[in-house]
Amino acid sequence: MRSYEELLGGFGQAIAFRARRQLARELVRENAASIVIDGVSFTLYDMAMGGVSFIAPAQAPRWQVDDVLDVDIRVHATSAFHGRARVAREERVYGKRRVGLQLIGGFLDLHEMQRLDEEESLARDLAEGPERIFARVPEAYREALARAVHFVAFYQRSLGYHEARIADDAHSARGDLARRAIAAIRPRWDEVRFAAAAACRPILGDRPAILAAKAMTETLLTPMLLAAPVISRAYSKPLGYAGDFQVMNHIYRDDLEGTTAFGKVFHKLACEEPLAAGVRTRKDLVKELTLAEHARSRRAGEPLRIMSLGCGPAREVVELLAESPEPLRGIHWTLIDQEEKALSAAYHDVLRGIAAREAACSAHCLYLSFEQLIRDPLAIRGEPQDLIYCVGLFDYLSERRAQALTAALYERLRPGGLLAIGNALAPNDHFWLGEFVLDWTLIYRDRAAIRRFAPEAGPAEAELRREASAAYDFLLLRKPA
Ligand SMILES: C[S@@+](CC[C@H](N)C(=O)[O-])C[C@H]1O[C@@H](n2cnc3c(N)ncnc32)[C@H](O)[C@@H]1O
CATH class of the missing domain: 2.40.10.220 (predicted glycosyltransferase like domains)
Structure with a gap:
């Protein structure tokens, strides 16, 4: 206080x-x-x-x-x-x-x-x-939801019973129960999720039906799943928006978190969903891009300026610093986020990573919204960047805004620099948990829509890359040297 x-x-x-x-x-x-x-x-x-x-x-x-x-x-x-x-x-x-x-x-x-x-x-x-909600939800979705509710409630009861039965056993026995359950449940939970997504597909263009199906899901299923910490945080949105840095931290840790076996099981299963697994693998792709640009800059004997917009916990930076065989040299990171708490965590972890390896690198954080980059052409223009990436942000923006932001970021690249923008891909069969259970709306885009982020990038070379979990595509724009 x-x-x-x-x-x-x-x-x-x-x-x-x-x-x-x-x-x-x-x-x-x-x-x-x-x-x-x-x-x-x-x-x-x-x-x-x-x-x-x-x-x-x-x-x-x-x-x-x-x-x-x-x-x-x-x-x-x-x-x-x-x-x-x-x-x-x-x-x-x-x-x-x-x-x-x-x-x-x-x-x-x-x-x-x-x-x-x-x-x-x-x-x-x-x-x-x-009754008003019920009448608007198609029967096929009601059935798919009933199957999901029964599935989850069944394991809430069963795991609760067995957890109580082994309550006096060692802590590890309870961990074993969760691990055993995850292995057994995973393929059937996937089936349940895919069936729910398939049942939603016919109503995707029908806003009242979607709202009714979401309301029914949030009434019947979501409350049970709140025992899973990642689901609880993603659904309750204590900072007022979806996908805050603590949700990202849960996903990055991908661990057995939760106070009950049931909570642990559905937490881990949620962290394994393609959208969450893709958060980890897209971070690996950003690391790969960073190392490639670093190698280029080292060959040219120049420092490397990197900007991450919507940086969240900047996990890729922390990992790069810790994992490089030799301490990294000559990288200057600019980390931008509208969330002070995220910046505080990122700043602390990145500086600690730099100090721990005595890396000849630096980082500074900017507490800004991307809107300021669009509206103020002079904001952070002083230091053209070699690599700019934006991951986990474009999936929330309309096409117009995405285009304006792409242009604003491209402007801030130096000649020869690379802009990398990630977006959740469409079509997919894994949207259900996010949209219907967590009320976490993303704009899923196909490759043509992602290419449209840069209608006026001029002579830029555009490439599309898919990260390893096949949940996100990246638009890569290289500014001519
Ligand atoms: C889904 S997280 C992704 C974080 C990080 N890029 C990652 O992949 O781990 C989205 C981040 O964008 C930030 N964000 C949301 N709106 C923003 C805005 N208007 N300007 C800057 N950052 C924003 C959030 O605070 C959050 O940290």
Whole structure:
């Protein structure tokens, strides 16, 4: 805990307090907040006490700055603000029109909007209950889910019983129980997962059906699996987003973690799934690329500058430092993440790795969002990089953003440098656990979609590489020397 003397407030321009804008979908349920203008409803994008913004389709009227509109801001069907608003701005954000309005003569009560949303949700649950969900889930998926639920519940009971039976045995006997169970269960659990994925496939384009199938899965199956630490962390998202550095650490350790045999078994099985196994093998591919670039730079007698965007725990750096037969020399890493806790862990482990081997290398961490690299062409432009990689981030970005980020990263390469971008591949039969059990949405892409990250890379040589678990593809762009 920090003392009051350490709470510093803002600096410079930040001392003028402005109520923070909040994304509508973070404040209320998806599509619950809308704005009605001249009888046409638009979904709100973000909101603050004094104003809102919304995405306008191409055919919506062309409002001018300072136009005054009559607006009705609603949560579900209930009005939260009815009055006038001034058009403050219109921006193009990744190809879409985003219109910002300033409310005149009133303000939005955001807490009241949240309350209205919660009330609506409760009223709907009480009136329509689970039947509404059930009716939307295709029978084939209900059956596949029932099989998965029975499978997991069966082993929860069985392993619980046998664990109690051998409770007085040595600790290793309990570890043996988990290992024995994993070996026996693994192929059948794979079948269960594949069957669930196959049953989901027909509804993948049908958003209401997907939401219902996810809700049913999260009600029936996920709670049992929370005994597995990696599943618990990935599902509960304590830092507010999926795939934080602690989830990555669980996956990298790939160990028998958990307090019960049942928890250990499903933790380990989750760490073995292609998406998780692929986290480890894509890290190996990044190590391979680093060593190849290192060899090039050594031959040229030059230092090697490497940037990792969305670095998380920077496990590949830690391993490279520890494993190289001779201490590494001449590498300077720039590690970037929007998560202070991840940077703190990465910084500590990497510096310790450098010190332990007395490696003539350095590392510094930047607490930045990739948005700053896109928006500010001057941000970290001083030192063109020899190798830039971004792994575990593009799978969350729309195509437009992915293209903008690819261009921003490519700009920061020196001539002859290499940009490597990883993305979960499509089609695949392993999306079910992430999407339906963990509510961890990734944008799976085929090779054509991954190539489209770089429509304007000009003369860059583009290559696609698949990592060893065949869960992620890498776009490799070499800037001409
Ligand atoms: C799935 S993890 C991957 C971490 C690491 N690259 C790896 O493979 O182990 C994604 C990382 O991206 C970071 N991240 C998410 N949004 C970001 C943003 N807007 N800017 C920079 N980093 C971001 C997260 O904090 C997290 O550490």
